[in-house]
Amino acid sequence: MRSILAPPPRSQLDMRAKLWICPFCLSRNAFPPHYKDISPTNLPPELLPKYSTIEYTLARPAQVPPVFLYVVDTCLEPEDLAALKETLVVSLSLLPPNALVGLVTFGTMAAVHELGYTACPKSYVFRGGKEYSQKQIVDMLGLNPSSRPVPRPSAPGQPPHAAGAPPAFGASRFLMPVGQCEFQLTAILEGLERDPWPVANDRRPLRATGGALSVAVGLLEVRPPPGTLTPIQPTPPTLTPPPSPLLPFLISRSRPSPIRARASCSLPADRRPRARAWSSDPS
Numbered sequence: 001m002r003s004i005l006a007p008p009p010r011s012q013l014d015m016r017a018k019l020w021i022c023p024f025c026l027s028r029n030a031f032p033p034h035y036k037d038i039s040p041t042n043l044p045p046e047l048l049p050k051y052s053t054i055e056y057t058l059a060r061p062a063q064v065p066p067v068f069l070y071v072v073d074t075c076l077e078p079e080d081l082a083a084l085k086e087t088l089v090v091s092l093s094l095l096p097p098n099a100l101v102g103l104v105t106f107g108t109m110a111a112v113h114e115l116g117y118t119a120c121p122k123s124y125v126f127r128g129g130k131e132y133s134q135k136q137i138v139d140m141l142g143l144n145p146s147s148r149p150v151p152r153p154s155a156p157g158q159p160p161h162a163a164g165a166p167p168a169f170g171a172s173r174f175l176m177p178v179g180q181c182e183f184q185l186t187a188i189l190e191g192l193e194r195d196p197w198p199v200a201n202d203r204r205p206l207r208a209t210g211g212a213l214s215v216a217v218g219l220l221e222v223r224p225p226p227g228t229l230t231p232i233q234p235t236p237p238t239l240t241p242p243p244s245p246l247l248p249f250l251i252s253r254s255r256p257s258p259i260r261a262r263a264s265c266s267l268p269a270d271r272r273p274r275a276r277a278w279s280s281d282p283s
Contacts, residue, residue, distance in 0.1 A: 013047075015040060065098040067175055071216050074107045074195045075205040081194055088189050092182055100175040102219065103185060106212035107195025107205065112141060112219065113188055115181040116173035121188055126215050128208025137218035143170050171222040 012021040015038065018031045031038060038044065046054045070088060074081065095101060103113040111123040124141055126132060138144050178185075199205045 067100045069102040072105045085189050095178045099178050101178045102175040104216045106208045108197040110208045110212035114173050115176045128211045134218050143222050
């Protein structure tokens with residue numbers, strides 16, 4: 001097991017004994033060799049509070065690239081959705097060049113976007129109120145090797161894959177290197193619109209948050225680890241049954257029934273809505 005030394009008070013340091021105490025398991029560990037000259041007045045950068053982020057260069061490149069799967073809520077207000085799309089587009093330029101990236105959007109339904117299809121935006125839609133098993137997700141997305149289409153032979157006199165790169169199969173249709181799909185993904189993000197499902201004035205929009213996260217996990221499980229599931233713009237608990245093990249709560253669709261929101265944090269403690277427990281009836 002490898003530990004990362006964090007600045008106090010998260011890690012307790014013993015300068016005299018050259019030891020530090022892990023804040024999780026409370027085990028005592030010796031300082032690494034390059035900390036031999038450490039002292040209260042001579043601290044390495046990772047122990048200085050002003051350095052909130054430390055990046056380490058690996059001696060050898062990671063054999064498996066990191067995976068970033070964006071799970072995006074489209075039930076936001078127009079101004080919030082516009083700001084979110086702008087932030088997502090900017091974030092693509094901050095990812096490692098070899099990182100794999102994917103996109104799942106959800107409102108009343110959940111959609112997995114096929115980034116490897118460049119002719120037009122293409123996605124696979126899952127019902128928000130239905131629970132899907134891992135096998136169903138794999139089969140519906142065409143991730144089962146037995147369900148892959150057989151490539152058609154090229155026309156006479158035409159070299160194989162004359163139109164470009166060979167077609168992508170399996171999870172590589174949905175999780176692609178950011179350098180290869182940045183243009184396609186940017187176009188999809190910029191074209192995202194608010195969930196079109198009609199919502200009455202006194203009701204909350206249906207959010208298939210749990211279903212979207214379940215589908216996202218099912219997609220990530222097809223890729224070798226490590227995978228990073230990145231929910232974007234945290235939303236209220238799911239409003240569409242069944243709930244996901246990742247988000248096992250249902251709330252009422254009625255707006256008069258209060259729930260905690262971002263704006264509640266600025267209210268006095270006695271005026272904040274009380275957290276709701278499990279409800280089996282989303283109406």
